[in-house]
Structure formats: C-alpha cells, structure tokens
Amino acid sequence: MDSLTIRRPDDWHLHLRDRDMLRAVAPESRHFNRAIIMPNLVPPVVTGAQAAAYRERVIAAGFANPLMTLYLTETTDPADVVRAHADGIITAVKLYPAGATTNSASGVSNFENVRPVLTAMEEAGVPLCLHGEVTDSDIDIFDREAMFLDRVLTPLRAAHPDLKLTLEHVTTAQAVDWVRAHPGTGATITVQHLMANRNDMLAGGMRPHFYCLPILKRGTHQRALRQAATSGDTQFFLGTDSAPHPTHAKESACCSAGCFTAPHALPLLAHVFEEEEALDRLEAFTSLNGPAHYGLPLNDGHLTLIKGGPQTFPHRIEAHGQSVTLFDPGHPIHWHIEAPA
Numbered sequence: 142m143d144s145l146t147i148r149r150p151d152d153w154h155l156h157l158r159d160r161d162m163l164r165a166v167a168p169e170s171r172h173f174n175r176a177i178i179m180p181n182l183v184p185p186v187v188t189g190a191q192a193a194a195y196r197e198r199v200i201a202a203g204f205a206n207p208l209m210t211l212y213l214t215e216t217t218d219p220a221d222v223v224r225a226h227a228d229g230i231i232t233a234v235k236l237y238p239a240g241a242t243t244n245s246a247s248g249v250s251n252f253e254n255v256r257p258v259l260t261a262m263e264e265a266g267v268p269l270c271l272h273g274e275v276t277d278s279d280i281d282i283f284d285r286e287a288m289f290l291d292r293v294l295t296p297l298r299a300a301h302p303d304l305k306l307t308l309e310h311v312t313t314a315q316a317v318d319w320v321r322a323h324p325g326t327g328a329t330i331t332v333q334h335l336m337a338n339r340n341d342m343l344a345g346g347m348r349p350h351f352y353c354l355p356i357l358k359r360g361t362h363q364r365a366l367r368q369a370a371t372s373g374d375t376q377f378f379l380g381t382d383s384a385p386h387p388t389h390a391k392e393s394a395c396c397s398a399g400c401f402t403a404p405h406a407l408p409l410l411a412h413v414f415e416e417e418e419a420l421d422r423l424e425a426f427t428s429l430n431g432p433a434h435y436g437l438p439l440n441d442g443h444l445t446l447i448k449g450g451p452q453t454f455p456h457r458i459e460a461h462g463q464s465v466t467l468f469d470p471g472h473p474i475h476w477h478i479e480a481p482a
C-alpha cells in the first residue's frame with residue numbers, strides 16, 4: 142500500500158504550553174482536528190475561569206478545537222469542576238501524582254483529599270485522565286507505572302466504578318492488561334513508546350530526546366504496546382503526549398522529560414503500523430476510538446498519507462529565540478502527509 146486515507150485524526154494528549162512556546166508549537170498540530178490540552182502550565186490551570194482564558198490563548202495561537210482540562214489539586218472545588226464541564230469549558234480533569242512529571246508539584250499527594258471531587262465527577266460524568274505513576278523515590282523508576290496500577294488505580298476504580306477514566310501514555314504490558322481487564326477504561330499511547338524502547342534511549346550514549354515520562358521500558362513492553370495499538374481494540378487510542386521543551390533544556394545535565402512529536406506524529410505512526418502489517422487499523426487508533434471513548438462525534442474530512450522516498454523532517458523548529466528539537470527515531474521514515482489540494 143503506498144497511500145492511506147483516514148478520517149481526520151485527533152490527539153487525545155497534547156502539551157501546547159503558553160506564550161511564545163504556545164505560538165510556536167500550536168500550528169504544528171494542524172493535522173489534528175481536536176486535541177486534549179494538558180493543564181500543566183506554570184502555574185497550572187486549576188479553575189474553570191483559567192481554563193476558559195487558556196482556551197482563548199490556544200485558539201488565538203492557531204489551534205482551533207482545543208479540548209481543555211483542569212489540573213486536579215487537593216484543594217480543587219468540586220462545584221467549579223462540574224460547572225466548567227456543564228458549561229462546555231472543559232472536557233476532562235487531569236490527575237498528576239505530585240512530583241511524577243514535568244510541572245506536577247501541585248498534584249495529588251493524598252488521594253483521600255480528592256475523594257469529594259472524584260465523587261462529584263463520577264455523578265456528573267466528568268472524565269478523569271491520569272498520569273499513572275507512583276512517585277516514591279524508593280520505587281524503581283521502571284516499576285512506577287505497574288505499581289500505580291496496584292496501589293492507586295485498582296482501588297480508585299473500585300471506589301468510583303462509574304468514573305470515566307483514561308490512563309494516559311501507557312508504557313507497560315501490565316498497563317495494557319489492566320486496561321483490557323477494565324472495560325470502559327480508555328488508554329492513550331504515544332508515538333515514542335511505540336517506536337522506541339530503553340535501548341534506543343541508552344544505546345551508544347544517553348539520548349535526551351528519547352527521555353520522557355513514564356520512561357521508555359524494555360522491548361517486551363514496547364511489543365505489548367504495539368500489539369494494543371494495532372489490534373483495533375477500541376480502548377486504545379492516540380495521545381501523542383507531544384511535550385515541547387527548549388533544546389537547551391533537553392540537551393542539559395538535567396534533561397527535561399518530554400518528546401516533541403506533533404509535527405511528524407502521523408508519518409511515524411504510519412511507519413509503525415506498516416511494520417506491524419496493520420495499516421488498515423491506523424484509522425481506528427487515530428480517528429475512531431478516541432471519540433467513541435469520550436462520546437464525541439467523529440471528525441468530518443479526511444487526510445491522506447503517502448509512501449514515497451525517505452522523508453526529511455526539520456531537525457528543530459524555532460520558538461521565538463529558542464528552538465525545540467523534534468523526536469528523531471534514528472531511521473528513515475517513508476511516509477508523509479499529502480498536501481491539501
């Protein structure tokens with residue numbers, strides 16, 4: 142197959158940041174119609190009013206259909222969450238365990254303190270998106286997601302059986318199994334976790350542009366993710382987790398976590414799905430399963446991917462005096478997006 146037409150995709154997990162960075166990266170997601178916009182700004186987006194204002198800034202920066210989220214804290218007001226959702230300002234609430242990832246210091250330490258808001262969300266039908274890692278420094282970083290499933294997610298699911306959950310950026314076979322064992326739960330998978338494993342991050346030196354959280358795992362987990370993404374199983378869908386950081390912050394003695402994949406996510410995915418002989422299931426992953434999970438309509442319009450010679454993607458984009466380096470899988474990609482007629 143050398144061309145593939147799919148319904149217009151969405152990105153169910155995207156970081157656009159704010160100010161100059163927002164203006165630089167928002168146009169890079171133009172092939173996606175909608176995107177769930179993560180709230181981990183500095184300071185985070187914690188109220189409905191802040192989400193409404195951020196939404197306006199995102200649209201002004203050139204991304205027309207942002208689906209906003211609120212950053213859950215231990216002092217989040219349940220009434221504000223329910224109102225923001227009822228008013229159509231937010232699509233979901235995001236839970237970051239405190240200290241788990243970039244800009245998560247205001248996240249949740251004591252889950253008992255967010256019970257009332259989770260109960261209100263469950264009753265009002267407000268979805269919860271989770272960064273699924275425990276943060277205890279004595280837990281090995283490669284085990285933090287699996288530990289989260291046992292210690293946090295299983296009890297949370299039992300306590301709130303009707304809460305709509307999306308486990309974000311799953312990285313392990315255990316997470317895939319957990320999701321399959323809990324029908325109704327959704328899970329996003331990133332491009333980098335499908336394309337790479339920890340060997341790619343650490344072979345021949347430390348490669349900062351492969352460093353994200355949850356951290357890349359061993360190849361067996363990568364294979365489980367590829368199987369889940371290409372299976373057509375409606376519980377799994379694309380969340381790029383495209384997370385721009387300035388190049389100097391990535392290529393640093395203390396590298397920031399996040400991979401920037403928005404510009405070329407779709408060609409990279411076509412490569413993966415072709416390798417898995419599952420190009421016919423790419424559309425389910427990028428364009429069908431996510432809307433079904435969130436109860437939203439499918440997009441109108443289509444997009445065509447073409448297979449040709451090796452593509453050259455920009456090494457980095459300019460962001461008003463800084464640059465952001467694209468995730469480079471380290472091997473040629475032969476797919477590109479057909480330019481609109």
Ligand SMILES: NC(=O)N[C@@H](CC(=O)O)C(=O)O
Nearest residue numbers: 156242243353354384398399
């Ligand atoms: N994935 C990452 O490594 N980084 C994300 C945060 C997140 O999604 O956990 C970021 O905001 O930079």
Ligand SMILES: [Zn+2]
Nearest residue numbers: 242272309354
């Ligand atoms: Zn995360």
Ligand SMILES: [Zn+2]
Nearest residue numbers: 156179382384
């Ligand atoms: Zn993210």
